Amino acid sequence: MSVVCPQCSLEENHIQNGNYICDVCGYEWPAEHADSEESQEDVVRDANGIILANGDTVVVIKDLKVKGSSTTLKVGTKIKNIRLRGGDHAVEAGGYMLKAEFLRKV
Numbered sequence: 001m002s003v004v005c006p007q008c009s010l011e012e013n014h015i016q017n018g019n020y021i022c023d024v025c026g027y028e029w030p031a032e033h034a035d036s037e038e039s040q041e042d043v044v045r046d047a048n049g050i051i052l053a054n055g056d057t058v059v060v061i062k063d064l065k066v067k068g069s070s071t072t073l074k075v076g077t078k079i080k081n082i083r084l085r086g087g088d089h090a091v092e093a094g095g096y097m098l099k100a101e102f103l104r105k106v
């Protein structure tokens with residue numbers, strides 16, 4: 001492993017508490033590699049492949065029967081302030097659990 005210090009460009013450093021620490025100049029910066037790999041698995045993408053986040057507004061792109069109820073969400077229904085939950089029905093929107101592939105971020 002050869003990590004270059006962003007400040008002094010030397011490779012003398014060690015990891016402590018998830019940060020690289022330069023042994024030469026003392027500069028600290030986050031060791032992000034493991035984190036970014038992990039968060040990629042949790043990424044939820046909409047119908048267009050856009051990454052969704054908590055609090056986004058989405059539009060329903062096809063009529064969706066809501067599991068366990070007689071409600072149908074119509075195409076074009078706009079839902080504010082979604083919450084990502086993970087799993088098969090990855091998005092909580094307006095109190096319903098919906099698949100991200102049927103939603104489009106606006």
Ligand SMILES: [Zn+2]
Nearest residue numbers: 005008022025
């Ligand atoms: Zn340094």
